[in-house]
Amino acid sequence: MYSCGDFxxxxxxxxxxxxxxxxxxxxxxxxxxxxxxxxxxxxxxxTRAISIDQNxxxxxxxxxxxxxKSFNATTDRYxxxxxxxxxxxxxxxxFGNRDNIQQKANKAEEKEKKGGKLSDEELAAxxxxxxFKISGFKP
Numbered sequence: 256m257y258s259c260g261d262f263x264x265x266x267x268x269x270x271x272x273x274x275x276x277x278x279x280x281x282x283x284x285x286x287x288x289x290x291x292x293x294x295x296x297x298x299x300x301x302t303r304a305i306s307i308d309q310n311x312x313x314x315x316x317x318x319x320x321x322x323x324k325s326f327n328a329t330t331d332r333y334x335x336x337x338x339x340x341x342x343x344x345x346x347x348x349x350f351g352n353r354d355n356i357q358q359k360a361n362k363a364e365e366k367e368k369k370g371g372k373l374s375d376e377e378l379a380a381x382x383x384x385x386x387f388k389i390s391g392f393k394p
Contacts, residue, residue, distance in 0.1 A: 265302070307341055314347040325390050325392075326347060326350055361384075
């Protein structure tokens with residue numbers, strides 16, 4: 256399948272690289288363009304990976320040192336299994352939403368004390384908050 260936008264993006268990166276070393280361009284994207292063109296949607300996969308990686312970097316930039324340590328320890332545990340960048344992004348989002356998760360867990364506990372039945376989301380928030388607590392994060 257051919258996607259004009261993927262090709263245009265990759266070609267733009269290539270031109271930026273050729274005309275000037277200033278600005279951001281992706282050497283990986285250029286390599287895919289030069290070696291494969293847009294065969295088998297490889298450009299789309301590469302542009303998606305770049306986007307996910309940028310989102311991951313933006314989220315991690317806001318981490319505390321403890322969050323960085325826990326994130327790295329978690330992802331290092333799976334280094335041999337080659338977890339995709341999307342896994343790391345989801346993990347980073349969870350770390351970034353830690354306070355929100357804790358608030359949901361607190362509300363779920365209040366609901367549970369009043370005898371209310373918890374939804375799947377509320378149960379998940381409680382479990383995630385418990386995992387954060389076990390990992391040494393303060394509620």
